Amino acid sequence: MTTTTQATGSRRSHALVFDDRVDLEPRVRPTDVRAPGPGEVRVRMRAAGVCHSDLHAINGDWPTGQRVVLGHEGAGAVDAIGPGVSDLSVGDLVSLNWYASCLTCAACLRDRPWLCAQSPAVSNTLPGGLTATSDDASGEEVWPYLGVGAFAEYVVVPAHAAIALPAEVPAAVAAIVGCSVTTGYGAVVHTAAVEPGESAVVVGCGGVGQAIILTLALRGASRIVAVDRSPEKLDAARAAGATDLVLADGDERDRLHALLPEGADVAFDAIGAPAVSGYLPRHVVSGGRCVLVGMPRVDGTAEIDTWDLVTRGVTLIGCNYGSSVPRRDFPAIAALYLDGRLPLDLLLGPHISLDAATEAIRALPSHGGGRIVVDLDARTANGTP
Incomplete structure (x- = not known):
């Protein structure tokens, strides 16, 4: 942890934007990501996995009906902290929980966040029906796919959706912990x-x-x-x-x-x-x-x-999201990885650029290798827009 200083101002962020109302081809576009509000953090993205859920969006299985930043399986470094956030610091490595729970429904109060019926993920928003991203040219709102929008240089998420992991965990591993790994791990350990x-x-x-x-x-x-x-x-x-x-x-x-x-x-x-x-x-x-x-x-x-x-x-x-409690399961999985008992590196496939993400999503049905990872570190490592 380096600092808990709150930051103001927006970040320019290139992102893979998709709008199924207008064009069925996702495109990398410049966007503007605002400063985090109360209970939020902004994350400088380092890596994002390419998942079939992204393919579901662009092939029409899961219509969005809005302009979205694709991607939901990601990890990065905390870039800015909103008011009221005390358990994260700028620079922390975080894996993003795409199914951020509402914290107030019956399922959440029973500590079953995977059953939350009000998660903003299902409506592609942040809590409260908000978004932190807008088109850099038109100013039109752009929404976070499954509540994250991970194929971007910067994202804003609820603080409880950013789970701190040890800095020794590689960014690509931290990214896949956010969805596929936790889903599979939880299906075995919790659901079954x-x-x-x-x-x-x-x-x-x-x-x-x-x-x-x-x-x-x-x-x-x-x-x-x-x-x-x-x-x-x-x-x-x-x-x-x-x-x-x-x-x-x-x-x-x-x-x-x-x-x-x-x-x-x-x-x-x-x-x-x-x-x-x-x-x-x-x-x-x-x-x-x-x-x-x-x-x-x-x-x-x-x-x-x-x-x-x-x-x-x-x-x-x-089994939704491995019946997982991310604040418990993300660190547990990271500990097993660092201990050599869960060799997650075996799951990783080719690393690609953000510009190649659309092609990678469309190629998923015939892809035979490990998890494709969009490497965002090269675009954001200097911490400047």
Whole structure:
């Protein structure tokens, strides 16, 4: 920590702006980011992960209906502190919690922030329906996608959405902790509560799926079966700790049955595809758990054999953001990483510039490597707009 001095004035910030009302092509544009208000901090972004949630926005799965700065999985250094913030200092490395809770609803008061029904993330705003960003040329308001807008040089977020991590954590690792890692870690530790010796199936080996596999290995799962249509992702799953690999080429259900005739103790859908959500409960043991982790379309539905669920006592669980409490889980994950027990570097893929972010988002369906990270340090390291 360096200082708690409050800063005034705005920052000029280049950001990846998208407006589905006008143009379906995100573009890097100059914006203006105001000083943080009460209970807020401004963050100089250092790294941001490219997530399928960003693709959901630009391909129309999750319509925004407004001009937004894309990106939500990010980390950076505190640049300025608003009135009333006492637990962060300028210069702190922070990972951003994209699902900032309202702190006042019934779920929040029960310390279940992942169930907050009033999180500004769902409306792409800051608390109170605000935004801190405007177009540099027109002055038009630009809104933070999922409450963050991480593909930018600067962002303003609620102070409780900026979780301080040790400075030794690399910025790229801190960025992916903000979404994919915490979602996967929490799905295993909190939602499914996997015990040592249990077996698991993981369908989808992208960023969240790989985090699930890493955490299953950490928890001592006896068998981890990874399913994906990408041979490259299956290779990465093996490195993360998968014991068996199944290529999703149309016969994956038969192969799953051959590997685990009675089913797994727990299965994770890390895709959110209706077909997977529909068949996966059939591949857990009687009394087993099936956890739906991947985010579907807003109108997503699945056909599930309810007779099978009832007669075999299968538990179907929805999992938002890993059932996580970020102020608890972000530091815990960072500690496991620094201790060498959770090798998150395995999840990282190519580092790209902000100018290449649109192409990277559109290429996600065919991307076979690790998490693509937008490197913002080069643009902001000197701390000037």
